[in-house]
Amino acid sequence: MTTCREIRLRERPTGAPTLETFELVETPLPTPGDGEVLCRTLWLSLDPYMRGRISAAKGYTRGVEPGEPMVGECVGEIVESRHPKFEPGEFVVGGGGWRSCFALPGTALRKIDPKAAPISTALGILGMPGFTAWVGTMEMAKPKAGETVVLGAATGAVGAVAGQLAKLEGAHVVGIAGGPEKCRWAIDELGFDICLDRREPDLETKLAAACPNGIDVYIELVGGAVTDAVLPLLNTHARIPVIGGIAHYNAEELPPGPDRTPLLMRQILVKRLKLEGMIITDHGARRPFFEARVGALLQSGRLHYKQDVVDGLENAPEAFIGLLEGKNFGKLLVKVAD
């Protein structure tokens, strides 16, 4: 390894990103400074939140400026270490970005035990998406046995874990996903009670039939038509962790009127709904607990996952564009090197 490849934001997208949004650049191999670790990237995680980082609108953290490399979590193998706690050959996870190699301070990396689980799971069920699902489901929504839990993007990296956790609590879990293949997998593999295809007509009617006792928990990951179908079915004291809204990420304009904000506020009041936004970086203190619990459930075979693997860093832009359209099936990962 003598050079590094990275994908940069070429220009901010208007609406959906295109291949023109990004550019692949060859750069010199970085030299790790004191306390830093140089890694070659094995896996890059692609996640919907990245759309927010390349948007001009102010988000919850600094965005990516045109000309800068795309941000993202990676699993890497250590090539050179100037940090006493890390050795070459070890596997780590960290915010390396859309790059074939990265140098980061040792303090920004977590070691992965390749014997505990496949290293790529550190970007999925045992990584940020799994942790997001854990906090949203187990620490915010807290579904009880017999309650009804609904989630969109049900086979995505967060939804699949959230739904399984709710199922383990004894909830009636209704997923909504894009297409019959995803729905079949959600029922057969993840154990959801019902999964509805959002592309089929009459989602509202079908959802009402799937939730005869109303909805107690809605894990908000998508927005749009799914949320519209959920809102009228919410029970008194329903909990709605607001974790994402992928249906709107590429939108340049708000939907046409009327303005339904007063309707939502009235529902919140009348039904005593609880909506709370969540960004996973606020919850670092709970990470060891999550890792222990979900790690054990995974090892005992009580949790399942699916990875959608794209080969080669150069294919990350196309895969990311597809992610925002729901084309992936399972946790989307780029295999950057063997």
Place this chain on the structure above:
Amino acid sequence: MTTCREIRLRERPTGAPTLETFELVETPLPTPGDGEVLCRTLWLSLDPYMRGRISAAKGYTRGVEPGEPMVGECVGEIVESRHPKFEPGEFVVGGGGWRSCFALPGTALRKIDPKAAPISTALGILGMPGFTAWVGTMEMAKPKAGETVVLGAATGAVGAVAGQLAKLEGAHVVGIAGGPEKCRWAIDELGFDICLDRREPDLETKLAAACPNGIDVYIELVGGAVTDAVLPLLNTHARIPVIGGIAHYNAEELPPGPDRTPLLMRQILVKRLKLEGMIITDHGARRPFFEARVGALLQSGRLHYKQDVVDGLENAPEAFIGLLEGKNFGKLLVKVAD
């Protein structure tokens, strides 16, 4: 007292209620059954939530059907008691409705000590509105010293108490009210730091200037333009108890587009906002605590209140219509008898 007068819903209003919405009817004096208590009404409370009860839309509790008497809390003097715990001459508060007399089970009444505070306060600062303010402010929003708390309807029965409680916690309290007289009173009497007149232009700019450190707590009582001005100023982790939305109560249609729901959901996510609806009847268990705390603050002169008194049951409809337009100044009460 040989007959009783009551005000009934004549027909559901379309938009704002009018005098035609109601009718005054003379009825025979009710005979209290076993365990019941007959009272003559001294005070009737008029509150914004009553608009929801006469609306065709489904609310959180059974509404008033045309031909039925209007619901409402009353302070009464006991005339006849068939309940062992109540004696004629005692004062009670209960849901007597818009009536000059009422018979209710003793279990549905609370006794009032006329020496502790004026009996009419059992409908205001020591009653449902004060309790609503207590739960919303002290148990849900929990403002800390130095935080900024904003509320609309700032001199109303709930807002005036909520703002004073936040002030006692050491918060920077910014009220929004209708007209200069109300604003002056909020600052001079209630001790709010700032009060803005919602009828003046440039509310958004003025609110931004009044909240240099952003907004940590917004007690939602009004909706509409006030909420629009608040949303962009909310800080990360801001808390928003949703208690009312008086700006929309008379609306027959949603406001014109675009549909800003996705914008609100995005703000909830990005800023990790917490919105939670509250209906005071869910919180009965906390009532003794509220009464002890607020009763003591009132007696020590650390809380202030204002009553807007209308004379005569027959004037309740006009007063209620005015309440929905913000015409009252302080807690609106009907003096039904001496």
